[in-house]
Amino acid sequence: MSDAPKHIRTPLARVRGLGAARSGTDHFWRQRLTAVANIPLTIAAVVIIIMLLGRNQAAAAQILGSPLVAIIMLLFIASITMHMRIGMQVIIEDYVHDEIAKLALIMANAFFTIAIALTMAFGILKLAFGL
Amino acid sequence: MAETKAPAARPLSPHLQIYKPTLTMMMSIVHRITGLGLYFGTLLLAWWLIAAASPSSYARFEWFASSLIGRLILFGYTWALIHHMLGGIRHLIWDTGRGFGPAEREWLVAANLIGSIAITVLLWIFGLLAMGGPL
Numbered sequence: 001m002s003d004a005p006k007h008i009r010t011p012l013a014r015v016r017g018l019g020a021a022r023s024g025t026d027h028f029w030r031q032r033l034t035a036v037a038n039i040p041l042t043i044a045a046v047v048i049i050i051m052l053l054g055r056n057q058a059a060a061a062q063i064l065g066s067p068l069v070a071i072i073m074l075l076f077i078a079s080i081t082m083h084m085r086i087g088m089q090v091i092i093e094d095y096v097h098d099e100i101a102k103l104a105l106i107m108a109n110a111f112f113t114i115a116i117a118l119t120m121a122f123g124i125l126k127l128a129f130g131l
Numbered sequence: 132m133a134e135t136k137a138p139a140a141r142p143l144s145p146h147l148q149i150y151k152p153t154l155t156m157m158m159s160i161v162h163r164i165t166g167l168g169l170y171f172g173t174l175l176l177a178w179w180l181i182a183a184a185s186p187s188s189y190a191r192f193e194w195f196a197s198s199l200i201g202r203l204i205l206f207g208y209t210w211a212l213i214h215h216m217l218g219g220i221r222h223l224i225w226d227t228g229r230g231f232g233p234a235e236r237e238w239l240v241a242a243n244l245i246g247s248i249a250i251t252v253l254l255w256i257f258g259l260l261a262m263g264g265p266l
Contacts, residue, residue: 032223032226035219035222035223036223038216038219039216039219039220042212042216046212046254050254050257050258050261051261053258053261053262054261054262054263056186056189057183057185057186057189057190058186060183060189061183061184061189064180064183073180080169080173081173084166084169084170084173087166087170088167088170091163091166091167116173116174116177119177119180119181120173120176120177120180122181123177123180123181123183123184124180126184127183127184
């Protein structure tokens with residue numbers, strides 16, 4: 001223990017490096033930012049889905065493509081997929097200890113969440129623009 | 132993300148299996164599992180949104196959604212969504228430093244579980260009524 005530092009102050013150089021992940025509390029903050037956004041957006045999305053139950057495809061397409069519903073759904077998609085990406089990364093970092101497997105899964109997570117976000121956004125925009 | 136190398140054998144702190152399971156512990160695990168389920172559940176949401184563009188693909192989605200297995204998956208999806216949302220609100224309360232007392236934390240997790248089941252059942256009653264009956 002003789003080599004242990006005599007003080008508990010964090011060296012400034014390490015603080016500037018923002019820790020092992022080089023991103024400081026960015027993920028912590030974004031997970032809470034999107035969590036708060038998800039609450040009203042999820043309630044709105046659930047209301048929209050219940051409104052569409054029992055309607056035929058033409059009516060469902062018209063409602064989903066209407067400006068207010070389309071914008072709410074796009075915001076919902078953006079917020080949940082960002083929240084998903086951070087949440088899944090935490091799970092990967094907790095349970096996958098092999099460095100290569102961990103990096104590969106973190107990449108796969110980024111690809112999946114971006115692809116699913118664009119797929120859902122494309123579905124909404126197609127209806128909204130009547131293509 | 133840094134490479135971690137295990138140093139020489141040192142005493143380890145006790146892990147999960149040594150503790151008596153508690154409701155708060157179980158609900159922490161359930162929060163993570165519901166999050167994991169919702170992650171892959173977005174595939175269904177994407178299918179629905181893409182299918183909404185054409186009558187034949189929408190009919191195929193409706194066939195799946197009204198099948199027994201489809202109904203079970205969607206019921207589970209609804210519960211996971213509501214449970215994760217209420218669990219998230221619980222975590223946001225905890226983030227402010229409130230609700231950590233022995234009685235408060237037990238009350239919060241119980242409300243989380245009872246609330247998620249009640250809201251899911253109510254949503255399905257609304258949904259089935261909106262569709263014109265249970266079938």
